[in-house]
Amino acid sequence: MRAVSTAETAPTIHPWAIHAEALKVRAGRHLAVDGLDLSLATGVHGLLGRNGAGKTTLMRALATVLKPAGGRLTVLGSSVDGRADLRQARRSLGYLPQHFGYYPRFTLREFVSYLAWLKEMPKRDIPAATQRAIDRVGLTAKADARLRTLSGGMLRRAGVAQAIVNDPQVLLLDEPTVGLDPEQRLDLRELLRDLGTDACVLVSTHLVEDVVAACTEVVLINEGRLVWQGTPTALAAQGDERHPGDSPAERGYSALLRGHHAEVVR
Amino acid sequence: MTTHPTLNDIDRYADGDLGLDEATVWSIEVHLESCADCRARLAGSTTAESRALVAEVAAAVDSGIAAGPTPRSRALFRTPLRQRWFVATLLPWVAMTAGVLGTAALLTYFLSELPSIVLLLAPLAPLPGVAAAWSRRGDPAWELVIGTPSAGLTMLLRRTAAVLVLVIPVLAAFAVLGPSRANPALLLLPCLAFTAATLLLGSLVGVRRAAIGLMTAWAAAVVAPSLVTAELPVLLRPTATGGWAVVTVVLAALTLLRANSFRRLTSF
Known part of the structure; x- marks a missing residue:
């Protein structure tokens, strides 16, 4: 509470x-x-x-x-x-960049807390918020592992954890x-x-x-x-069936892009 | 604080008496949260049933605590983690600076006809460190860091201060112990002026580029000519001290005025 x-x-x-x-x-x-x-x-x-x-x-x-x-x-x-x-x-923003840089020697918990600190969260809320963010992305077991020991997918999730640590809007x-x-x-x-x-x-x-x-x-x-x-x-x-794609959404996607392309050319 | 409920009300509340209307229950609950005396009274009036429930919950919580992981020590969050990381990143740069200055000191010692090379290079000493502290190459998480609310001049100044804390003792040591016994003010003031200039120029073109540009300009315009003519330039004679102090203050003030531009990627 x-x-x-x-x-x-x-x-x-x-x-x-x-x-x-x-x-x-x-x-x-x-x-x-x-x-x-x-x-x-x-x-x-x-x-x-x-x-x-x-x-x-x-x-x-x-x-x-x-x-x-x-x-x-x-x-x-x-x-x-x-x-x-x-x-x-910026206080209400969470951001995961495409190329997500990190400090290899930090543990996941240290990294997420550091980002929480940078996002100017109140100091006493940081440990709990960090734990919650790590739990939400399913990395609880890896919370105290160093970032360089995590796999690519785990790093991606670590990136999501730092993005959601401040409950961004x-x-x-x-x-x-x-x-x-x-x-x-x-x-x-x-x-x-x-x-x-x-x-x-x-x-x-x-x-x-x-x-x-x-x-x-x-x-x-x-x-x-x-x-x-x-x-x-x-x-x-x-x-519809004339457009390339394996699912209705993919066909819709290619239909829209083709339509736009035709418009630009004209 | 609200007025204390009567003992009768507390008894009925503890009993779960349905005759007690909701408004009274709420006001008792709000009061209990802030009044230890009434909580003690409530403990005295609890029924056997609620005591059994509390005991059951306590047992479950205890076993949960016993089965779970041990609580982490809070000390971890107090250790200045960022400084730890930061010092580790900066050490190679400081070591390099010390190495260059040491070589300069040796050269000055053996080639006594030349002006003090330590004095000539001192203004540039903190620049590689400052560039490393605020650049995309020096900070792997730059894209995350620059998007946070704390990114800005304060953070840059904190990092610059860390660089200076590491570099200035090295410079001071060379000033006091070095063969030329240079005036410490002439070693330190140009060094601060160049740091301020790097930050100011960095707000326009990026700190790394600013540091490289200033180092090149100083080397070409001052260091090289004075090595060729074997004379100490006017800028580094004791009479110039006042000028360096004024320049440092002016540059620092201008940097403060441009504080907002350090919030964006352009300065990084």
Whole structure:
């Protein structure tokens, strides 16, 4: 049992957890996100797109790591573009980067607590929050193992643990299912559904089946722009037998991308 | 604190008397949470049934504690873990700096016609360490760290301070024990000025690039000419001390003004 702070009980006055208008973000010199409009509320959102569609750059901008080159970006009601103060938004963010760097000599518990400390959690809450995050990703038995002794899938889950340690309201996971075995993927989907009940979770992935299974909404981007946004059922309804794919959702995915491509060419 | 409930009410509460209305039960419960005396009274009025339940729960909790893992000592969370990691990362850089300064001291000793090479290189001594402390190569978890609320100038200054704490004693040792017996102010002030300059420039182009740029510029503009002419440059003569102090303060103040830019990846 813990005390509930006034900040937690305050009514939300922002309609969207993530709101981007004509967002432009550079990856190096290349404009990887180019005029993206996106509104995301509570729930699990699957971010789909080809390689180089701008998924990772978008994730980095949402995680406030990259500064947008243009447009407006609001996370949890506070503006995070330009010279804005990022601290407030960052406290409620969880982020798993695509290439997840870690300190090999830290134990999992030390690593997650260090990140919790960096996220400015109250000191006395850190040990319990750390334990809870590690339990939720199913690494309880490995809590005191050094990170360099963990396998690829375990490291991915360790990354998810550090992302959820501060009970984020916006959780950004860049390809969390890479390196997970089928059983662990099922567990992760379960965890995502659980987290999505009261937070805005954005999961970037290449696996259409993961999105259909775990997400309440699909966001499809191509060449830095939003192509389509809707429920997984609506995605499946987009395609028919003529489109490539092994499942209705995959056929819908390729139908939408082809349609967009044809539009761009014209 | 709410008023104490009567003993009669407590008895009825302990009994689970259905005649007691909900509002009274709530107010008794709220009061019990904050009043040890009334809890003691409640303990006296419990029925055999509730005592048996409490005993059963206590036994279950005890066996759970006995079967579970031993509690971790809290000391782990108090040890300054980040410093431990950090010092381990920095040690190679400090060792390198000490090695370079040692070589410089030896050269100065044997080539007495040249100006003190230790003095010439001292301004650059903390820069490799600072660059390592705030760069993507030095910190494997950079993408996680830069996205947290604590990322920013405070964190950079903390890391820079760690570098200086390791480097300045080395410099001071060379100043006092070295063959040239250089003025300590002339060793330390340029070193601080260059650190501040690295941070300021780093807010624009990234700390690592700033450190490399400044080291190259100083080596080309001051170190090389003074080795060729075998004369100590004006910048490192005792008269320049005041100038270095002013420059350090101005650069530090400008860095503080640009504090916000250290929250983004561009400075990393």
